[in-house]
Amino acid sequence: MMRDPVCLMELDPRKAAAMAEFGGHAYYFCSEGHKQTFISQPEIYQDKAPAMRLTIGVMGSAGDDHPEAVKQQVRALGQAIGGRGFVLITGACPGLPYECAVGARQEGGWSVGISPALSLDEHVHKYHSPTDMFDVLIYTGSGLMGREVTNIRSSDMVVIVGGRSGTLGEFAIAYDEGKLIGVLQGSGGVTGEIPHIVASFGDKDTGARMIYEADPAVLIERMVAMYIEQHYRHPSCFCGGADTIGDEDEDRPAMK
Structure with missing residues (x-):
């Protein structure tokens, strides 16, 4: 309460x-x-x-083969999150999530990394993952795939950046669990395919809402506005029932 x-x-x-x-x-x-x-x-x-504090999860590719423009775009996303005082949550991996954590740190923001490892030693030596941009590391011992549910459920809102099959899995969890999901357009990977994937779901309505935007600061502003206006009423995961959601949520199209 x-x-x-x-x-x-x-x-x-x-x-x-x-x-x-x-x-x-x-x-x-x-x-x-x-x-x-x-x-x-x-x-x-x-x-x-x-x-x-509100938490924003950023899910994306751990690879290092991204164009510099995309890295800068994702750093700007972290700056928008950290500058607003939100807590950034990522999978504590290299690549785009790390770039986002760098941006959040530049604005004095807090970052929480959900590690696949059992310990700091395993995080660094087995998973070759960074530590320097995270204020807190949570050691799940769940491996690279097993931590995905923790990533999503710990986030009030979720942003998809770049990414491949692992990021697509995180998106699927977020969609099925009714999250407010932002897609950073132009960041590559699966982000260009997500609108088509969502369209293929037909009339399946989990309560998830989509916002597509290329400008990182505008994306965060639009997501926060929707969260404040209506999505805070949506029960996370599957707790509660539909009767707790306001009438204004009955017909909620994806935001372009």
Whole structure:
């Protein structure tokens, strides 16, 4: 449970009347009026009730054969995440996830790496994975594929960058579990195929929502706006029922 920072009422986040983001933290309200009160003077209310930081998972290729322009694009994505105060979550691997962590660090952001390894020693020597850009490494011992579910379930929102079959697997988990998913267009790999894959699902509606955008900063802004407007009400994974989702979520087309 969370508390409305204006009246301190205890709330179920999924059933809150409104939500706002400030400094990367999520705040929930019993009414739209209290949200507007908070927005007008957030410095008065931000410390009155505990608030968790929102997490954005970035899933992409661990390979090192990406064009410099794509690396810069993904670093800019990390800068957009870190600069807003969100927590970046990645698979703690080299390649594009690492580039994103570099960008987040440049803006003073926090990065959490979900490692496939059992320990730091295994992370470095068996998986040849970096440590220098992560504030926290979580050792799953699950291997490269087994950690995918942890990556997705630890993320409030998910961004797909570049990537091949492993990234496609992470996308499939995120889609089936109803996540808000951003696709960084122009970053290569499976990102160009995802619109066609989603179209092939037909009328299967898991609650997942798609946003496609090439500009990293705009992508994050659009995702946060949709999360605040409606997607925070969507239960993660399969907890709860459809009755907890607002009426405005009944017809939610993919965002182009």
